[in-house]
Amino acid sequence: MTMQEGEAIDKNSVIPIYYQLAKLIREQIRRGEFKPGEALPTEIEIANRYEISRMTVRRSIAELVSEGMVYALQGKGTFVASPKLDNVVFELNNFNREMAQRGLNFKTTLLQAKILRADDELKERFRLGEGTHRILHFRTVTAAEDERLSLENKYIIYTKSKPLLESELNDPTLPGLIASHSDYLPVSAKKVLKAVVATNEEAALLGIAAGSPLFLVETTVFDPDLKPVGWSKSIYRGDRYKITSYDGWYQKE
């Protein structure tokens, strides 16, 4: 096993050399050039190859050890570890990215935008006291090639008497609505993903059978004092959406 030619350390870079070397070895492991169970070249071989100090090499290796990518066996050398493959992270933007990759025509349409008086559920969601509270409600539907795929209901505490602009009515984001129609600053969000089945109303709006599987995403947006200032409930058709995740040291397919 030899280090790849053509990959160099830039000694004039502002990026520390140990960091460059760790990155280089990490990429070689990810590409499968160093395989799990195989030994890395010795400290002195790596130091000579890149014309850097053994101390720097040691620091790079320590970095990779702390990441769990390699492990050292006393007196035997440094070996590439096997990935655990238990790091399951799903990114939700995949929802729309995957659809876009299939070349579908995406379109979001506003079904409803109005000011409501908060009912008991909304008062609880927003931790509001007694009395009258105005809530701005937006309902949008997203379709691809005229097939309805997802439905979103957004609610914010309405405090600014600002007219709803045509330009906002297309695909308003929850933090955007909060910034323009309330006095609150959206700074953090909590999202909960559930598997549910379509109610009669949801089924009718999406043009599917009641009881069909759906992803449900509930989002709560908070201000700097952790007060809930926005809430949304989105459903995605289970027969049209999936979430994909990759783990391990090799490139995605």
Next chain:
Amino acid sequence: MTMQEGEAIDKNSVIPIYYQLAKLIREQIRRGEFKPGEALPTEIEIANRYEISRMTVRRSIAELVSEGMVYALQGKGTFVASPKLDNVVFELNNFNREMAQRGLNFKTTLLQAKILRADDELKERFRLGEGTHRILHFRTVTAAEDERLSLENKYIIYTKSKPLLESELNDPTLPGLIASHSDYLPVSAKKVLKAVVATNEEAALLGIAAGSPLFLVETTVFDPDLKPVGWSKSIYRGDRYKITSYDGWYQKE
């Protein structure tokens, strides 16, 4: 606004100073000490406060700008940005972590462990050619307080005639099974999350009604040549599991 006392830069550390400073400011933003829209202290104020060079301060700020946490306005200073709140990352380990937090008694039981001849579906999953191929199949069910919550079916290409040990039969991991019962090296995984409804068989095994909502997780494990060497299909009750995600610059609730 002043920098917090008690937070210091360690000039003797192997960690670059600009990196320490960026981390320090990042944490102050996360704690809400610098709020969105507010100006950071000037370069020279920060440099004096920590007794470091303006160049180092500039580099830390550049780091935070590239992360989108702050932005610079020519001649006016550096301001804390508002988080986008669109980074939706769901971690699946939450499934069991949340259950554990509720103090439930988790238990995984082996329902079945046997060697099958690959049928057409398994041959396609594992990209196997014609002929006889042996597949090791494990089926486990996980329960909490005697309520069945999830069901997992794991399949691996069986190449080592190694007896199935009692100790493996409890809660075998897919990469673990591959390592002990095949000649393949598990190095990467692809996971797909779907929302589905329970079939009659699944409903009977979980003790729920057919048509109930479920999360379905399909995992494919690959060897270094990207050959699929393990596959699993897990279902989780939609009424018992949810996946939670946090976004923004503040601490989790």
